[in-house]
Amino acid sequence: MATTYFTEDHEWLRVEGDVATVGITDYAQEQLGDIVFVEIPQVGKGLIKGDTAVVVESVKAASDVYAPADGEVTEANETLGSDPALVNSAATGDGWLWKMKLSDKSQLDGLMDEAAYKAHIG
Amino acid sequence: MAGDEVRHLPLEDLHIQAGARFGAFAGWHMPLTYPAGVMKEHLHTRDHAGLFDISHMKLFEVRGKDAVALLDKACPLQADALAISQSKYTLLLNEAAGIIDDLIVTRLGDDRFMVVANAGNASEDEAHLRKLAGGLAVTIDPLDRVFLALQGPDAWAALSRAGIETGSLLFMHGIEPRENWFMTRSGYTGEDGFEVGLPEMDARELVTRLLDDDRVGWVGLAARDSLRLEAGLCLHGNDIKPEINPVDAGLMWAIPKEIRASGKFVGANALQAVLARGPLQKRVGLKAEGRQPVRAGAALVDAEGKAAGHVTSGGFGPSTGFPVAMGYVAAPLASNGTQIFADVRGAKVPLTVHSLPFIPHRYRKG
Numbered sequence: 001m002a003t004t005y006f007t008e009d010h011e012w013l014r015v016e017g018d019v020a021t022v023g024i025t026d027y028a029q030e031q032l033g034d035i036v037f038v039e040i041p042q043v044g045k046g047l048i049k050g051d052t053a054v055v056v057e058s059v060k061a062a063s064d065v066y067a068p069a070d071g072e073v074t075e076a077n078e079t080l081g082s083d084p085a086l087v088n089s090a091a092t093g094d095g096w097l098w099k100m101k102l103s104d105k106s107q108l109d110g111l112m113d114e115a116a117y118k119a120h121i122g
Numbered sequence: 123m124a125g126d127e128v129r130h131l132p133l134e135d136l137h138i139q140a141g142a143r144f145g146a147f148a149g150w151h152m153p154l155t156y157p158a159g160v161m162k163e164h165l166h167t168r169d170h171a172g173l174f175d176i177s178h179m180k181l182f183e184v185r186g187k188d189a190v191a192l193l194d195k196a197c198p199l200q201a202d203a204l205a206i207s208q209s210k211y212t213l214l215l216n217e218a219a220g221i222i223d224d225l226i227v228t229r230l231g232d233d234r235f236m237v238v239a240n241a242g243n244a245s246e247d248e249a250h251l252r253k254l255a256g257g258l259a260v261t262i263d264p265l266d267r268v269f270l271a272l273q274g275p276d277a278w279a280a281l282s283r284a285g286i287e288t289g290s291l292l293f294m295h296g297i298e299p300r301e302n303w304f305m306t307r308s309g310y311t312g313e314d315g316f317e318v319g320l321p322e323m324d325a326r327e328l329v330t331r332l333l334d335d336d337r338v339g340w341v342g343l344a345a346r347d348s349l350r351l352e353a354g355l356c357l358h359g360n361d362i363k364p365e366i367n368p369v370d371a372g373l374m375w376a377i378p379k380e381i382r383a384s385g386k387f388v389g390a391n392a393l394q395a396v397l398a399r400g401p402l403q404k405r406v407g408l409k410a411e412g413r414q415p416v417r418a419g420a421a422l423v424d425a426e427g428k429a430a431g432h433v434t435s436g437g438f439g440p441s442t443g444f445p446v447a448m449g450y451v452a453a454p455l456a457s458n459g460t461q462i463f464a465d466v467r468g469a470k471v472p473l474t475v476h477s478l479p480f481i482p483h484r485y486r487k488g
Contacts, residue, residue, distance in 0.1 A: 033155055033161075036413065037445075039414065055467065059160045060348075081413075084413070
């Protein structure tokens with residue numbers, strides 16, 4: 001069964017086994033506005049928690065999305081190349097950004113569940 | 123900017139009511155987007171009519187028997203050659219011919235002009251004008267007005283429905299339709315449209331009447347920026363600044379030929395020297411080949427990887443459908459079609475030098 005976690009940087013992780021699917025929250029996409037380009041990571045790329053994993057470009061500005069945990073990119077959402085607006089319309093669904101194999105699942109312990117995240121954004 | 127205090131628009135409550143998202147710009151707390159979002163607001167302006175609160179910009183009335191003399195000194199302008207109600211895009215230059223600000227000057231009477239200045243430069247402009255006005259019979263009067271822009275193909279019809287007759291006003295002309303009102307047919311989007319300076323109470327009434335029209339919607343600063351960028355219009359502080367002269371900026375069209383060689387305006391000598399030497403760099407449009415936007419500050423390199431210039435404004439063009447940018451490149455690289463590259467986070471993004479504007483202007487000239 002998948003468990004969903006949230007970060008203070010407005011990302012969500014859906015974890016199944018040791019693979020996490022990562023995206024930005026609905027709150028985050030609303031803040032960014034219309035997204036026109038997503039720079040997705042290379043499959044195989046090693047990420048350290050806090051690294052810039054993805055750059056999301058809205059009409060006005062570029063925003064970094066950070067790796068929420070250590071691991072290796074196993075898949076990137078290629079659909080965003082032709083349809084970056086999916087991040088707006090389906091931030092927590094088809095607008096996912098990348099999947100990664102987690103190397104240290106204990107890093108998930110410090111993350112929020114949905115209720116805590118909702119309280120965080122107020 | 124005077125002090126660190128953030129300034130608030132007189133109509134801020136209306137923007138809050140409309141669901142605006144705010145951000146800081148030039149010392150002002152400004153509506154950046156409304157719930158429709160930058161993309162829809164941008165396209166709505168091109169298709170219908172966008173309503174912008176631009177009260178951060180400053181109106182100055184310049185009047186007195188030496189008003190012409192002051193403006194001709196401060197700007198590379200022949201103020202006396204303007205017909206009454208004619209507007210002119212002009213520049214405030216420093217001694218080195220650098221651009222202190224870009225302005226629109228409208229002649230209201232023989233000895234009376236309206237000057238529209240940028241928000242971030244207004245206090246500096248005022249001080250500069252006052253210094254130059256020493257010994258002249260001229261009054262510089264900063265006006266307390268709400269300033270609204272209505273831009274887009276339906277702007278004229280929407281104003282008319284709201285009871286504002288624009289009469290035979292054409293592009294780059296301005297009038298005073300009512301007491302303490304000032305209205306020009308101009309704007310910052312490349313579309314037909316109007317800018318109206320008026321007292322707050324009148325503005326509230328006008329906004330209500332305009333928003334009652336389905337063709338009119340609020341548009342924030344984010345779309346104002348993408349609209350002006352597609353229209354190839356400069357943003358002072360980004361594309362032009364005190365270190366840039368009008369030759370490099372490609373703004374010599376704003377300077378009457380008669381005074382280029384013989385003008386008495388501040389910066390005339392330096393400008394002549396630049397003209398004699400020719401530009402070292404030129405402001406150009408830049409079209410990205412892919413979908414990745416390039417932003418202000420990105421370095422440009424030529425095909426061999428040599429430094430070629432930098433980007434001064436950049437983003438995605440909702441109407442062009444591709445990323446658009448403006449920047450300065452070394453003069454030999456400035457011809458349309460030249461391929462150069464922007465450094466974006468270490469990757470080389472291919473760009474083509476593109477003529478400006480990206481979207482044809484649709485001004486109502488006659």
